[in-house]
Amino acid sequence: MKSIRQLVCGPARTVLVLALLFWLLVPGGLGAQSRSVSHNGSAAIDKPVDCRTLLTVLKEQQRRNQRDFRRLQRELVALKQQLSEPGINEILGGIGYILGLFGVAFYVSARRREKSERQGG
């Protein structure tokens, strides 16, 4: 019992404190993220906006959006075509209908024949 308490108070606590420090200090950690957000915001206000840079960034963004849009359009067309083609469900369903209808016809004809045979015999 005593040894367990010693363990919790001793090395385990040290490890916990070290982990907390690591989390706060290492760049990219959660602490660093919250700090960097505030830093960026102040920089955008402080620096004068370079219009040319902004333009290139926007143009690049637009180009990427257009590309994505075209890709989506192509996918939409392909999907439409795929939907208009009959799938495996329709094919199997149709075959099932055919076999079922002929099965019913066969049944009816067999019954009729049986009845006429009974009447004759």
Place this chain on the structure above:
Amino acid sequence: MHISDGVLPTSVAIGSYVAAAVLATWSMRKTRAEDLPKVAVVTASFFVASLVHVSLGPTSVHLLIPGVVGVLLGPSAFLAVALGLFLQSILFQFGGLTALGANSLMMGCPALFAGWLFHAIKGKTLKQHVIAGVVVGASGTALAAVFLALLLFTGGEDFFAVAKLALAAHIPVIIIEGAITGFLVSFLYKVKPELLYLPFTAKGNGPATNDP
């Protein structure tokens, strides 16, 4: 090769429905009860064959197999074609329900003709059978194209222009169908020749004759 809804004038659509119904009834009465499983299987094949696409440059055409259906089923072929087309129009949106009669005539009459022609020109030997099969398979499809032109002609189209166009578009299919029917006939001749003869031996033992 399907006629869509609204292409044909109403009078032609109704008239072709009546003609198709008469032919289907006749075909049903000709069908013997013991042949029903065979008719079912051939109908299913006809139903699925239209999904086999032959790509041809920008467009693609699909198999029609009126020749095969006619050879295997004889007079029952019209029933098989009508049922297959009905399910195709419901499930695949091929053609339309109002044009079903016209489509049945367009595919069913060549099938009946193919069956009759095969019965008439098949000889005794394997070679004669295969030649008859090729001729029947090719002419069945070609005749379907001619029927298409004939039906569209009633809707005000130019008969020769449509016929030329339909035949030109289906030349690859005509060739392929001839080959398929020839292969099928040669195979059946070796394996199960009675399939090629039975449809035409009129025993008249069908469900219709059992009516009191």
